[in-house]
Amino acid sequence: MNTLIISYSLTGNNQALAKRLAAELHAQHIVITEPKPRTILAIFLDVLFNRTPKIDPIPTSVNPNDMVIFIGPVWMGQIATPLRACFKQFKHKVLKYAFISISGGADGDNTKLGDELIKRTGVQPAAMIDLHIADLLPSNPRPQRKETSAYRLNGKDLDKLMETIKLKLSQLDLNK
Numbered sequence: 465m466n467t468l469i470i471s472y473s474l475t476g477n478n479q480a481l482a483k484r485l486a487a488e489l490h491a492q493h494i495v496i497t498e499p500k501p502r503t504i505l506a507i508f509l510d511v512l513f514n515r516t517p518k519i520d521p522i523p524t525s526v527n528p529n530d531m532v533i534f535i536g537p538v539w540m541g542q543i544a545t546p547l548r549a550c551f552k553q554f555k556h557k558v559l560k561y562a563f564i565s566i567s568g569g570a571d572g573d574n575t576k577l578g579d580e581l582i583k584r585t586g587v588q589p590a591a592m593i594d595l596h597i598a599d600l601l602p603s604n605p606r607p608q609r610k611e612t613s614a615y616r617l618n619g620k621d622l623d624k625l626m627e628t629i630k631l632k633l634s635q636l637d638l639n640k
């Protein structure tokens with residue numbers, strides 16, 4: 465079984481995570497970008513009107529037995545909208561996949577991600593790992609959105625996050 469990582473990142477956190485995971489798993493890594501610069505307004509409009517923005521490249525084919533790991537930020541409680549075109553492309557075609565995110569987490573867990581993944585891919589994820597920047601910062605006082613949004617992962621953060629991810633992935637029964 466091969467592993468394919470497909471990632472999107474606006475400000476670099478999920479890109480750093482995806483790059484590191486791809487290196488550790490020796491996985492093929494496709495980095496999604498957008499032809500147009502992304503604005504905060506466009507994030508709001510995508511979420512509000514359920515838009516699927518244009519991306520480059522749209523991954524075309526995947527072996528149904530491969531494990532696909534999608535990595536990207538959470539925006540307004542939803543998976544970053546540039547990944548939507550990939551989910552559409554792979555709907556009902558990818559049987560084993562995971563979604564991993566390093567999101568802000570200032571308001572707690574992003575509780576709707578599991579339902580969104582099933583809606584967009586037609587398949588239950590093998591794993592959904594929503595890691596939070598808030599957990600990397602001192603807990604007192606509780607980190608606010610402004611701090612978590614401005615935070616950029618460093619090498620030590622990546623080491624810590626990678627341990628959590630590898631532990632969770634190692635617990636998966638991918639033969640199911």
Ligand SMILES: Cc1cc2nc3c(=O)[nH]c(=O)nc-3n(C[C@H](O)[C@H](O)[C@H](O)COP(=O)(O)O)c2cc1C
Pocket residue numbers: 472473474475476477478479504507536537538539540541542566567568569570571574597612613614
């Ligand atoms: C417009 C906007 C909305 C966001 N909404 C959420 C959210 O609902 N939940 C959350 O945990 N983080 C949220 N975040 C924080 C990002 O998920 C976090 O900063 C992430 O690490 C950015 O990833 P990137 O550097 O790969 O783009 C939001 C960030 C932006 C810019």
